Amino acid sequence: DAGVTQSPTHLIKTRGQQVTLRCSPKSGHDTVSWYQQALGQGPQFIFQYYEEEERQRGNFPDRFSGHQFPNYSSELNVNALLLGDSALYLCASSFGTSGQKQFFGPGTRLTVL
């Protein structure tokens, strides 16, 4: 049973660039949420996708956007990168959308120079 997978593992970008991160949910899961975790902090909710639509959004600017595909996989796009976007980006998958258990992937470490 494959768990949540994310790619790439690490990424280095420069300010102003754009980045796309990818996530495949755990087998049997249909909902993907994205979180940003800065060093020494807890994860911060970015948004949640279900049935290919953004269902909920946290307090992040619209430079952060996403997509969910028919196979439930998801992408997180960040435009006009800032130094402060450097963080661990985590994808979490679940079955259903209401207070369900969420399982995290290994994360993508993004460094913005």
Place this chain on the structure above:
Amino acid sequence: QKEVEQNSGPLSVPEGAIASLNCTYSDRGSQSFFWYRQYSGKSPELIMFIYSNGDKEDGRFTAQLNKASQYVSLLIRDSQPSDSATYLCAVGLTGGGNKLTFGTGTQLKVEL
């Protein structure tokens, strides 16, 4: 006031002892409560979840929820050096979908 508060630690306990980790939350509309373990450089791993007042036990772990006092705790019995990690408390709101609000985590050190 932070939405989810945890003592950052480090909390040091000897091997074999009980580790007690605490978390308080501010929103009375919270309905789901989770404990994640995060090793340095790794992603969070779900270890316990609880939805109702009272205790829930799973192996060496016990989660305790008191909605009236707005706190949730995690007890780890027979602590092992491999339990040394940061423990994140996460809370979900009623009607909040799957959005979780996390505390900043408590670092646990289990000493030989």
